[in-house]
Amino acid sequence: xxxxxxxxxxxxxxxxxxxxxxxxxxxxxxxxxxxxxxxxxxxxxxxxxxxxxxxxxxxxxxxxxxxxxxxxxxxxxxxxxxxxxxxxxxxxxxxxxxxxxxxxxxxxxxxxxxxxxxxxxxxxxxxxxxxxxxxxxxxxxxxxxxxxxxxxxxxxxxxxxxxxxxxxxxxxxxxxxxxxxxxxxxxxxxxxxxxxxxxxxxxxxxxxxxxxxxxxxxxxxxxxxxxxxxxxxxxxxxxxxxxxxxxxxxxxxxxxxxxxxxxxxxxxxxxxxxxxxxxxxxxxxxxxxxxxxxxxxxxxxxxxxxxxxxxxxxxxxxxxxxxxxxxxxxxxxxxxxxxxxxxxx
Amino acid sequence: xxxxxxxxxxxxxxxxxxxxxxxxxxxxxxxxxxxxxxxxxxxxxxxxxxxxxxxxxxxxxxxxxxxxxxxxxxxxxxxxxxxxxxxxxxxxxxxxxxxxxxxxxxxxxxxxxxxxxxxxxxxxxxxxxxxxxxxxxxxxxxxxxxxxxxxxxxxxxxxxxxxxxxxxxxxxxxxxxxxxxxxxxxxxxxxxxxxxxxxxxxxxxxxxxxxxxxxxxxxxxxxxxxxxxxxxxxxxxxxxxxxxxxxxxxxxxxxxxxxxxxxxxxxxxxxxxxxxxxxxxxxxxxxxxxxxxxxxxxxxxxxxxxxxxxxxxxxxxxxxxxxxxxxxxxxxxxxxxxxxxxxxx
Numbered sequence: 001x002x003x004x005x006x007x008x009x010x011x012x013x014x015x016x017x018x019x020x021x022x023x024x025x026x027x028x029x030x031x032x033x034x035x036x037x038x039x040x041x042x043x044x045x046x047x048x049x050x051x052x053x054x055x056x057x058x059x060x061x062x063x064x065x066x067x068x069x070x071x072x073x074x075x076x077x078x079x080x081x082x083x084x085x086x087x088x089x090x091x092x093x094x095x096x097x098x099x100x101x102x103x104x105x106x107x108x109x110x111x112x113x114x115x116x117x118x119x120x121x122x123x124x125x126x127x128x129x130x131x132x133x134x135x136x137x138x139x140x141x142x143x144x145x146x147x148x149x150x151x152x153x154x155x156x157x158x159x160x161x162x163x164x165x166x167x168x169x170x171x172x173x174x175x176x177x178x179x180x181x182x183x184x185x186x187x188x189x190x191x192x193x194x195x196x197x198x199x200x201x202x203x204x205x206x207x208x209x210x211x212x213x214x215x216x217x218x219x220x221x222x223x224x225x226x227x228x229x230x231x232x233x234x235x236x237x238x239x240x241x242x243x244x245x246x247x248x249x250x251x252x253x254x255x256x257x258x259x260x261x262x263x264x265x266x267x268x269x270x271x272x273x274x275x276x277x278x279x280x281x282x283x284x285x286x287x288x289x290x291x292x293x294x295x296x297x298x299x300x301x302x303x304x305x306x307x308x309x310x311x312x313x314x315x316x317x318x319x320x321x322x323x324x325x326x327x328x329x330x331x332x333x334x335x336x337x338x339x340x341x342x343x344x345x
Numbered sequence: 346x347x348x349x350x351x352x353x354x355x356x357x358x359x360x361x362x363x364x365x366x367x368x369x370x371x372x373x374x375x376x377x378x379x380x381x382x383x384x385x386x387x388x389x390x391x392x393x394x395x396x397x398x399x400x401x402x403x404x405x406x407x408x409x410x411x412x413x414x415x416x417x418x419x420x421x422x423x424x425x426x427x428x429x430x431x432x433x434x435x436x437x438x439x440x441x442x443x444x445x446x447x448x449x450x451x452x453x454x455x456x457x458x459x460x461x462x463x464x465x466x467x468x469x470x471x472x473x474x475x476x477x478x479x480x481x482x483x484x485x486x487x488x489x490x491x492x493x494x495x496x497x498x499x500x501x502x503x504x505x506x507x508x509x510x511x512x513x514x515x516x517x518x519x520x521x522x523x524x525x526x527x528x529x530x531x532x533x534x535x536x537x538x539x540x541x542x543x544x545x546x547x548x549x550x551x552x553x554x555x556x557x558x559x560x561x562x563x564x565x566x567x568x569x570x571x572x573x574x575x576x577x578x579x580x581x582x583x584x585x586x587x588x589x590x591x592x593x594x595x596x597x598x599x600x601x602x603x604x605x606x607x608x609x610x611x612x613x614x615x616x617x618x619x620x621x622x623x624x625x626x627x628x629x630x631x632x633x634x635x636x637x638x639x640x641x642x643x644x645x646x647x648x649x650x651x652x653x654x655x656x657x658x659x660x661x662x663x664x665x666x667x668x669x670x671x672x673x674x675x676x677x678x679x680x681x682x683x684x685x686x687x688x689x690x
Binding site for chain 1: 484485486545548549552554578579581582583584586590593613615619630631
């Protein structure tokens with residue numbers, strides 16, 4: 001595979017909240033990112049805005065990025081209201097005309113747009129809608145557990161709480177220790193970072209387990225699969241995806257992700273975040289009949305806390321659950337590798 | 346709505362196992378069924394083959410049914426291998442040419458077939474693919490629990506164990522007692538019987554809860570919604586659908602469906618059916634954080650047992666769970682109505 005050189009479109013939405021995908025791609029694919037397109041912030045220092053990405057230029061147009069020889073335009077944000085603003089359309093058409101591929105995580109598929117698909121055809125470019133699910137996903141057939149690979153799935157006390165980051169950090173730390181590990185992406189940002197995966201929340205619901213199983217079977221040659229979880233088992237809107245992923249991927253171990261400062265579910269203020277022991281018991285009891293597994297560690301997202309406060313939360317979680325806990329971004333995931341390593345095939 | 350007069354296509358697959366949909370439609374819509382088309386069994390007595398449907402003629406062709414003035418051809422079976430056999434295609438084209446609508450539960454959509462859709466257009470007929478999901482399903486927004494209606498969901502120890510039948514029997518028994526009740530169909534056969542519903546296993550997985558919620562909101566005017574469950578919470582392939590339905594429909598009460606003679610999951614012989622108390626605790630614990638509810642009764646499917654053996658199983662289940670149990674087909678569901686009634690708004 002030719003090395004990607006990405007231009008990331010964030011057009012007017014360049015902050016850590018709106019541009020979550022952009023921020024993660026910059027964090028984990030720093031050396032592949034050539035520039036950010038954002039006419040509102042053009043010329044500013046990227047690192048001072050989002051805390052990472054030192055040295056990556058912010059420009060206004062695709063044309064300005066061409067001297068950097070980019071290979072693809074990556075759309076890492078969702079448009080307000082679901083429709084593509086005219087300004088964004090222009091960036092996409094400019095990119096295609098200048099022989100860039102398009103990588104999009106938008107709900108509406110860029111490749112379904114007649115103008116874009118014609119341009120892509122004319123200029124022999126690819127439009128990769130990462131949420132688009134291929135047609136060949138089978139029904140679940142309980143085959144993941146027959147693979148010899150060690151399957152570690154992140155689960156959570158809520159959505160958007162650190163499951164992807166934890167799974168990537170585990171993969172990277174394992175690789176550093178010489179373990180043949182693979183990050184298994186199940187959501188749009190993870191897929192963009194890894195370059196492969198299935199957006200399980202876009203699969204027909206009968207096939208969630210089948211999609212998770214396929215992800216495992218296609219990567220069974222690795223010793224360790226670090227599988228990105230989705231949602232939470234007690235989420236009023238997305239629990240089905242969480243459970244299908246748990247049963248389909250048949251993990252031997254779980255890492256439970258949690259944010260100590262968060263008291264209620266994101267966007268669902270009436271729902272308190274549940275105590276860690278309740279969640280641990282529930283996840284293990286649900287996994288048990290299909291493929292028994294244990295929660296192996298607690299991944300805490302202590303963003304915005306001082307290191308001291310974070311350490312206090314870590315100790316509290318360890319005491320409450322009798323499991324190793326860490327904040328992957330602040331303190332790394334060596335504690336997890338220590339409990340994962342003895343389970344390796 | 347004009348009264349339907351259905352011709353049911355079972356072509357060579359007329360037995361209680363292969364023609365499950367046909368059998369259920371005949372059971373619950375007896376007065377709407379004009380004839381069965383099955384060239385292998387033409388002229389035979391329907392009741393002697395499937396145990397119900399006394400007096401419904403079995404014929405070989407659509408032409409023979411025309412004197413009965415049918416309004417629709419209902420395809421209640423799945424073709425071997427997924428492709429429509431030529432013989433079946435002929436029945437469908439004959440039906441459309443003779444001004445019958447088509448009702449299909451096939452995985453492949455009849456309306457997507459160019460020949461059929463052209464014929465339907467030419468003859469101004471409708472093709473209703475009951476598995477086809479409309480585009481306007483929203484994400485779950487936890488609104489079902491704000492409705493005043495009493496929501497009773499069937500859940501199960503396995504797939505194909507009696508959830509649809511139990512939900513329909515509860516609806517019918519409630520109506521007989523003067524309760525304004527509605528059966529909420531979530532699978533193809535239920536939708537064919539009720540004439541409306543959503544095949545939740547065909548919804549994009551992010552929208553399972555949203556689909557369940559929409560079903561409830563659209564029927565909130567009823568005092569009692571008897572909601573058809575799907576799968577089981579511990580099913581290796583379909584658990585995601587089960588959980589999304591549980592959280593999205595926000596039931597106040599559950600009826601747990603079980604078949605005493607079944608020892609392992611259907612098509613998954615390595616998976617023993619779990620003890621009823623384990624399942625009750627798991628369902629209640631999963632529902633709790635989103636919308637607390639209790640299992641109210643146990644619905645036993647004692648098909649093939651003597652009434653005495655069935656009564657013994659019922660007593661055993663009642664002793665094990667301290668909940669009322671019955672076999673809806675053998676002994677009715679009055680016991681369930683007795684526990685549901687006090688909960689009505």
